[in-house]
Amino acid sequence: KKGSKPNIALWLTKDHQIYQEEIPYPECEPDDCIVHVRATGICGSEIHFWKSGRIGDCMVDHDLILGHESAGEILDVGSNVKNFTKGDRVSIEPGVSCWECKQCISGRYNLCPSVKFSGTPPSHGTMARYISHPARFLHKIPTTMSYAQGALIEPLSVGAGAVSRANLSLGQPVLVCGAGPIGLAAAICARASGAHPIVITDLEESRLQQAKDIGFDRTLKVEMDWDKNETAKRIRDLFKSGDEVILVPEVAFECTGAQSSIVSASYAIEAGGTLLQIGCGKPDVEIPLMAMNFREVNIITSFRYKQTWPTVIRLMHDGIFHGADKLITHSFPLEKTLEAFQTCITRESRSVKVQILD
Ligand code: NAD
Ligand code: ZN
Structure with a gap:
């Protein structure tokens, strides 16, 4: 069942270093799925965390795995999860809200004060080969949609x-x-x-x-x-x-x-x-x-998004967002993630969206 390749992750330290290091294959908790991350976009906020160590009050005070614009393939399904099976293709919604507070219950779950947002301190992100993520925040994408497109659902959701x-x-x-x-x-x-x-x-x-x-x-x-x-x-x-x-x-x-x-x-x-x-x-x-x-x-x-994934996936798939693929200007294999980050800060690269593929 376990992934067959090393689970390499992209880490950011509090003193502005990024490095790749192997981490254990994740545990699959009852409400989670294990996802083989196949495409991840690099966001401006990641560059900001890297270069400044903080965004507003949100500080990088321990080593952190970055990443929140991802799509991948399900490798393992938790015991409580009914609506996914191994092999499903999914886009990952990175804001895991509590589903119990006033904001969550009233539908404005993007404002949940205890949200765990992938790749934003203190929560680890999606820039690893294999991650676990709550099934509630995974959304199926059609077989005719590429993982690269699946990873664009996050910025399009903004x-x-x-x-x-x-x-x-x-x-x-x-x-x-x-x-x-x-x-x-x-x-x-x-x-x-x-x-x-x-x-x-x-x-x-x-x-x-x-x-x-x-x-x-x-x-x-x-x-x-x-x-x-x-x-x-x-x-x-x-x-x-x-x-x-x-x-x-x-x-x-x-x-x-x-x-x-x-x-x-x-x-x-x-x-x-x-x-x-x-x-x-x-x-x-x-x-x-x-x-x-x-x-x-x-x-x-306007802060992030709520209930956008199914709609955005549909519009993306059916070509209503024509031209959206052109947001992606550069792609790198997972092993070259550091090069991908370098491309984002090199002015001559004229990058818009840089993605990491696996
Ligand atoms: P980006 O830095 O890639 O793009 C910003 C663009 O604005 C750049 O191309 C820059 O040249 C241009 N710009 C700067 N000053 C300008 C000016 N005075 N007039 C015209 N253009 C100017 O950033 P991005 O990833 O596209 O994100 C844009 C902003 O959205 C960022 O501030 C980011 O933090 C924010 N953001 C907000 C949310 C949210 O939920 N509200 C989510 C994601 C990103
Ligand atoms: Zn909440």
């Missing part, structure tokens, strides 16, 4: 979660700030919800090229020496439709966390519209609250 917070409707003009994996995931989900037109901003031309490759042709390369009004005006100019119709973004998905981007988005949004904050920057960001007040601009925050 986009899907934000889109459901925004209640988008057909033909709504939408701004997406930031063309990283999360901004592009948000744009893909907004497009699938009928938003149009969609304008995407970034500081980096290569990231905007990625957006164009996925089918978003209205992009704006923001210059840091533009002030908020100039940036807002240039954003609005891109919403023109035909000769006469000048649209304004009704919703802005802010996916950078950068103060200047949040502020210029707030000015670009139409009166009565919504700033949908996904990006995470410094804890205390200054926003033009009074200017927003005079125009009734709403602020909605």
Whole structure:
């Protein structure tokens, strides 16, 4: 039954070192499944934990196995698990919530205060060949879906979660700030919800090229020496439709966390519209609250996701998220995980989503 290869895991130390080391084959508790992890994406948060040792109050204070964007094959099934069998292909939902607290019971399980989130201290993550994970947070993927696609369900779920917070409707003009994996995931989900037109901003031309490759042709390369009004005006100019119709973004998905981007988005949004904050920057960001007040601009925050996996798997499989595969720019075998991490921080690689395959 046990996996036939060494169970190598990717560890991060509190003094910013990453290394690979073999760990024992996991125990299969009654409610868990053992998964052979076949694809894992590297997320910006992992690079952040590696380089800074913390995200906000969340500190790396012991050696930790990273990873939370994964899909794999079931090797072993716990005694209580009814709905999976050996050989099933699954995408892993990394936030294991308690299912007992007020948030969990009311359905907002992404806000569970005792959530164990894979690869976020103190919980070990999915960057090992064989892991155990509660069956409740595993979701079957079709045989016609690749593991690489299965590992994209997590970042796409961040986009899907934000889109459901925004209640988008057909033909709504939408701004997406930031063309990283999360901004592009948000744009893909907004497009699938009928938003149009969609304008995407970034500081980096290569990231905007990625957006164009996925089918978003209205992009704006923001210059840091533009002030908020100039940036807002240039954003609005891109919403023109035909000769006469000048649209304004009704919703802005802010996916950078950068103060200047949040502020210029707030000015670009139409009166009565919504700033949908996904990006995470410094804890205390200054926003033009009074200017927003005079125009009734709403602020909605969005944290991770809840109940997104089955829907996102279906939309991904049926081609509704066309172009989403192009998020993956680099793939490495498990043994070359350190090289994969290096690629993420090498500017010349122009990586968007780097995956590890096994
Ligand atoms: P990323 O760093 O790869 O992408 C951010 C992009 O924003 C980059 O391409 C960068 O060039 C661009 N950018 C930076 N400043 C800008 C500015 N002033 N104007 C325009 N573009 C600018 O990160 P990512 O993985 O795509 O994640 C985006 C953000 O979402 C991060 O802050 C991350 O922490 C956050 N995030 C939030 C959630 C959530 O649940 N809310 C989940 C995952 C990630
Ligand atoms: Zn809970």
